[in-house]
Amino acid sequence: MLTPPPQPLSLEIKELTVRCRDGIRVKNVSLSVTAGGTLALMGPVNSGKSEILWAANGLLAEVPGMSITGQVLIDGIDNHNISVKELRHRVGLLIPVSLSRTPYSEVAVSLRSLSSPAQEVAAKVEWALRLVGLWKEVRDRLHQPYNHADPTLLRLLCLARTIARQPGLLLLDDPTRGLDSISRARFEDAVVRILAEGFATIIWGTREPDQAGRVAGQIAFLYNGELVESGSARCLFEFPRDPRTESFLTGDYRRLYALAGSEKRRSQP
Template identity: 35%
Template sequence: MTRNDSAHHALSVRVRDLDLWYGQFQALKSISLDIYQNNITALIGPSGCGKSSFLRCLNRMNDLIPRVRIEGLVEMGGRDVNAAKVDEVALRRRVGMVFQKPNPFPKSIHDNVAYAPRMHDIVSRKADVKALVESSLRDAGLWEEVKDKLHQPGTSLSGGQQQRLCIARAIAVQPEVILMDEPTSSLDPISTATIEDLMDRLKRRYTIITVTHNMQQAARIADYTAFFHLGEMIEYNDTKTMFSTPHTRKAEDYITGRYG
């Protein structure tokens, strides 16, 4: 069913009856879905429908927001990520995140990539740090463009390069899952195509979950697509089925541009 013929379709994330409130407002309502390893899963739907809130549930970024309450199960590796004994820092190493706008640290290109692996004691020797920085930048498709200016600020790069630097930073800690919250929305078409090609390569090693408002992008890159509306997940299917023969009228209307 998926377009990723090399995927094993093993379960990466299991979500059951997930509810989320911001104060009195319920942003997510009984979300249940299975996300599979080595695939790209796209979350689509109108603005404010809960896509980014759901994404932040997967690495507990919502913990940083006041008055948030979460109920239900988010399971990775057989453990509920919201269990009291789960270390949030260790979880965020396993579940990396790339945000809508590129956000390099105010450090050199080299140190943007090396910072987190050093903090997590993944590498310590100078030679190991150098090798990890190079491999991460290569995996992000950026090495050839920056190898002669590693000590220049990350903010000196173009927008598309900065986003690939943020992807290199995310994969440097060797995560299992990469979350991407509209990673190309602020980029030009050429940079967007570069990031999409990169995502297609990265899914061979990582599970990728991305939020997008671009229906054409979801159709191009995603193996599975989930349609959210007003805090509910209305439909979830392999992308080919979702875009050719959606099972619900709401999904069909959104995909065909009748609303949203």
């Protein structure tokens, strides 16, 4: 049994390798986050961020054609030994897709399986909406259809839905992709408030170094499915040890490609 809410959960990934039909997506990645901490998985597209996040909540194993080796320990327990129901309850992966028509039901949908009394559900919906900073905006039209075309509203409602059950581990897979800078700030602010509540450990996948620096104390830089370097945000941004991290952070793509090419050649027998 995982520690129940409102306790955050630790995550440890040991030698995770993910293969699919077209090749290796994640290469022997090991990393850990202490309970209540934040980690940004930073890297460009196809660096393996999503696969690691999906592996953490067990969803990746359900994707056909994926072969996964290594271990994912949540709260010290191998995720294979945790029931799917408990895993879904305690590990929340934000999926920015609408599941319902009204703000209320969008959030409440995640509470359905708990079969709590209606009053308790309403209280939890309000708590989640307040935490993501939407309560004032939607309280008068909780039961009316909302504008699904508003990406900020949709994303914040999905965030409220994900946290309504107080997951001990919150996984965000490039959650502000495509948002403008002010909406991004609003979303990041909501996550900072969630973190301050202390019930969740947060892993945030992002392509933007700026965002990684703003939201996480620890950063892991991934490139081509490989964990290149990890450390405190301050150390990594000021003095990265690996030339690939340096090239990514300074935007020196020619050097990054050249270094990645030579890395590939070295690893081939």
